[in-house]
Amino acid sequence: MSQAIKLGISACVKGEKVRFDSGHKRSHFCVEELGKHVEYKTFCPEVAVGLPVPRPTIRQVRYGDVIKVCRPDGSGDVTDPMVEYGRSVASKISDLSGFIFCAKSPSCGMERVKVYHDHGKGSESIGIGVFAEQIMKANPNLPCEENGRLNDAILRENFVMRVFAYKNWQSLVADGLTKHKMIEFHSQYKYLIMAHDYEGYRELGQLLARADIELAEQADRYITRLMQALKNKASRKSHTNTLMHLQGYFKKQLSKEQKAELSEHIKAFRDGVMPLMGPITLLKHYLREHPKEYLAQQVYFEPYPVELKLRYGY
Numbered sequence: 267m268s269q270a271i272k273l274g275i276s277a278c279v280k281g282e283k284v285r286f287d288s289g290h291k292r293s294h295f296c297v298e299e300l301g302k303h304v305e306y307k308t309f310c311p312e313v314a315v316g317l318p319v320p321r322p323t324i325r326q327v328r329y330g331d332v333i334k335v336c337r338p339d340g341s342g343d344v345t346d347p348m349v350e351y352g353r354s355v356a357s358k359i360s361d362l363s364g365f366i367f368c369a370k371s372p373s374c375g376m377e378r379v380k381v382y383h384d385h386g387k388g389s390e391s392i393g394i395g396v397f398a399e400q401i402m403k404a405n406p407n408l409p410c411e412e413n414g415r416l417n418d419a420i421l422r423e424n425f426v427m428r429v430f431a432y433k434n435w436q437s438l439v440a441d442g443l444t445k446h447k448m449i450e451f452h453s454q455y456k457y458l459i460m461a462h463d464y465e466g467y468r469e470l471g472q473l474l475a476r477a478d479i480e481l482a483e484q485a486d487r488y489i490t491r492l493m494q495a496l497k498n499k500a501s502r503k504s505h506t507n508t509l510m511h512l513q514g515y516f517k518k519q520l521s522k523e524q525k526a527e528l529s530e531h532i533k534a535f536r537d538g539v540m541p542l543m544g545p546i547t548l549l550k551h552y553l554r555e556h557p558k559e560y561l562a563q564q565v566y567f568e569p570y571p572v573e574l575k576l577r578y579g580y
């Protein structure tokens with residue numbers, strides 16, 4: 267039985283008023299849209315290490331080789347407790363299928379966090395939030411994204427797609443992994459992987475064909491490479507290639523007119539005048555008319571619930 271998808275989220279992004287100024291950073295998409303399909307577990311590392319709400323701002327400050335999280339004047343250093351808290355959370359989140367962090371925060375930002383110089387002048391956007399860093403380091407395959415980047419249609423689609431793929435993998439592992447199940451999983455993901463990373467698809471197939479590695483190691487390597495492949499941005503061109511492969515399955519059943527219509531849809535998508543949902547909807551229609559077991563199981567057709575309306579960014 268597949269259970270609810272659980273995601274970690276910075277508490278302020280979920281709408282909790284835990285920021286230094288007692289405000290929040292509620293994300294409409296995360297709460298109202300994605301929230302209908304997942305359960306959130308909220309984390310506010312600054313509150314967790316004992317800082318009050320409201321509180322003086324903290325930032326990352328470089329002292330020689332060391333970066334500390336403290337007040338602008340160097341007082342109130344919370345680096346160690348924050349690292350410890352991050353490590354402790356990171357070791358207990360195997361039930362999560364993704365994590366949404368609050369951008370730019372010295373605690374929660376995933377990248378490009380400002381690191382100030384200790385003499386107080388200037389900063390470089392090169393830091394990683396201390397809490398986020400621990401989570402990502404201990405769970406390298408976990409899909410992670412920031413609230414700000416989720417406003418980009420392509421990045422949003424990519425993150426949600428990875429979350430659903432990761433959850434499917436977690437369910438497979440929880441049910442008891444076998445080589446056969448892994449091959450079945452790979453075959454269901456064939457066209458989705460191809461659209462994101464053709465080379466990755468080939469490498470994953472070669473990995474599964476190997477008989478000289480233990481199942482556990484093969485599974486570890488598989489999921490690591492799969493998550494890398496899916497993180498790769500699919501382009502209009504790579505989707506077009508994938509759609510043409512799928513079109514090939516119908517060459518015997520479709521009439522000349524139907525084939526022409528499908529080709530026009532694919533071309534319109536390739537030229538940017540139709541969203542990806544156009545040709546996919548037509549392919550799904552032909553699939554209902556001419557059932558094909560192998561195609562029907564392809565995750566590419568519906569990698570996440572269609573109500574999320576995520577395939578309009580292409």
Ligand code: SF4
Nearest residue numbers: 277278310368371374
């Ligand atoms: S960014 Fe992180 S630490 Fe800051 S208020 Fe939000 S959840 Fe708390």
